[in-house]
Structure formats: structure tokens, C-alpha cells
Amino acid sequence: MNRSLVGALSALLLGGATLVVAGAAPATAASPAKAPAPAKVSAKAPKAVDFAGTVALSNCSGSVVRTPGSADSDPALVLSNGHCLESGFPGAGEVIVDQPSSRSFTLLTASGGRAGTVRASKVAYATMTDTDISLYQLTSTYAQIQSSYGIKALTLSDSRPTQGSAINVVSGYWKKIYSCNIDGFAYRLKEGDWTWKDSVRYTSACNTIGGTSGSPVVDPASGKVVAVNNTGNEDGARCTLNNPCEVDENGTVTVRQGINYAQETYPITKCVTTGNKINLNLPGCVLPKP
Numbered sequence: 001m002n003r004s005l006v007g008a009l010s011a012l013l014l015g016g017a018t019l020v021v022a023g024a025a026p027a028t029a030a031s032p033a034k035a036p037a038p039a040k041v042s043a044k045a046p047k048a049v050d051f052a053g054t055v056a057l058s059n060c061s062g063s064v065v066r067t068p069g070s071a072d073s074d075p076a077l078v079l080s081n082g083h084c085l086e087s088g089f090p091g092a093g094e095v096i097v098d099q100p101s102s103r104s105f106t107l108l109t110a111s112g113g114r115a116g117t118v119r120a121s122k123v124a125y126a127t128m129t130d131t132d133i134s135l136y137q138l139t140s141t142y143a144q145i146q147s148s149y150g151i152k153a154l155t156l157s158d159s160r161p162t163q164g165s166a167i168n169v170v171s172g173y174w175k176k177i178y179s180c181n182i183d184g185f186a187y188r189l190k191e192g193d194w195t196w197k198d199s200v201r202y203t204s205a206c207n208t209i210g211g212t213s214g215s216p217v218v219d220p221a222s223g224k225v226v227a228v229n230n231t232g233n234e235d236g237a238r239c240t241l242n243n244p245c246e247v248d249e250n251g252t253v254t255v256r257q258g259i260n261y262a263q264e265t266y267p268i269t270k271c272v273t274t275g276n277k278i279n280l281n282l283p284g285c286v287l288p289k290p
Helices: 142-149
Strands: 019-022 054-056 061-066 075-080 095-100 104-108 114-127 133-141 166-171 176-191 194-202 216-219 224-232 245-247 253-256 260-264
Touching (some): 061 216
Parallel strands (some): 019 253
Antiparallel strands (some): 061 075
16 A cells, blocks of 8 residues: 555465466557647646645545535535554444544645644544545634635536546645546455455556655546546565556456556445435445444
8 A cells, every 4th residue: 555654564465366467557659640630629628736725644545526516605625545644554344434533644735845733523434445545624614724725625526537638646745746647447456354346457657656646637628536546556566565466357467566546436425425424325435334
């Protein structure tokens, strides 16, 4: 997992599975030269992605986020990884809801400077099962944050990201922005005791490191968050901590050393109701329940 100070686990083998070892995803071959096509006018130019709305945690990155239905008067939410919780990694199958927290976050300006400090009232939701997310509810509303610091929250996309699309991974911890594309999706991504579903796999240009965990993955075409950065295979090991492996529908295991991953965030939008409350019983909500 892309965070600091992580211990090692013993290797975990998947009995009877086929192993495929893959290098970094190859770059796409250049096409033969062609006459330039007529220029097209884009309905929306890509947005300049910066640090506004991102936060730095003590050990990870994160962002102030809202759903398409959030109101300015709602208590704001901070998105990061489940493995970034101050209480430690949730166990496999564990789901945390409404856990008191007074954790503080350094809110960043567009240039990566310190805008101020925002504070949590609780962990609204967190898990490392099926996905790797934490959602902290803040003591401030979106309107209060914008009034005090001039910072707007990032909006979560309510649709699944698209293979091949450009993305930016924005780390508030390191104040660094990585740019690459979505290479594809892992049916299952297994790391130690944890398994995640339909994970985003980056092209090799997003070589994220410890401390980038929890970074928002932003689609520059829309400016919306489509995923949250969480892990990468560091050493080429198979399905161990810091060395996730991909498992397909047939049980075939693929190891991609040096490749990094994120967890889709559109499912979150299906589980948030009026007042930014998490309701796991909403129609279409597939986040794991306690």
C-alpha cells in the first residue's frame, strides 16, 4: 500500500492458481504518419488540476469531497484510504461506521500551500473490504470552508471511469501531481489479507510512492474525482503487503511489478443521502455493510 511505515507480511499463496508475471504495461506503438484531421472544437476543455481541495494527513493524502447531491450547508467529507485510519488497518471483512474522531487535516491551496486546518467529528465510513476507503465527516460545512479559506470541495463522479482516459493523482502529503492514463481494471486485486474489486490500474507513468495513499484520482476532462489511490506492486512479489496481484475471473494471477492502483469512488455516491449521511441501505448502494 502506498503509505509510510508499513510492516511486512509473509507471502500469501493462492492455491492452484496460475501465475503470470508481467512487466510494466508497454507503451502503445506509434501509428503511421497521417494527414492531420480537421480540428474539432471540444465542448469542454480539460481543466487545470491543482491542489485546491486536497489535504495532507499525518501519514497519507486525501481530499475534501462532495457528491453531486451534496448541499453547501452539509458537513464536509474528507476522502482517503481505509488503511490510512489513525486506528490502523481495518481487518478483512471489517466495516467501520460513525466512529468518533478528532483527526485534523491540513487543507491545501491551489499551489500546494497551507490554507488552514480542518477537523473531523467522526469516521463516517471506512473499510478495506471490496474497496479501500475512509470518509471522515468534518466539523465544518462546505460553505464554511469556502468562506474561511476560499477552497471548494472536489466533486465525486457518479459514473465508472473509462479505460484509456487521462488522470491526475494529486498527493497532498507530497504536494506532487502524477499524470498518466487508466491502463485497465483488475477484476480482483489481492494484497495480504485484503481483496478489492474492479480496481483501477494505472499506466506506468503514475509511479506513486508511500504517502500518496488516499490521493484523489482526478479526471482532468471533468475535474471530478473518479478513484482514490491506494497501492502498487513494489518488489514483484505475489499477493503480499505492498505487492498486490491481479486475479481474473478464472483465478489466473498476474503480478505487475512497478504498477500502481486505485479504487473507484463512484459507488460512494450511491450511498450518500440528505445531509451527507451514509446510508448503506439505499437502492444501488453496494458498499460493504458492518
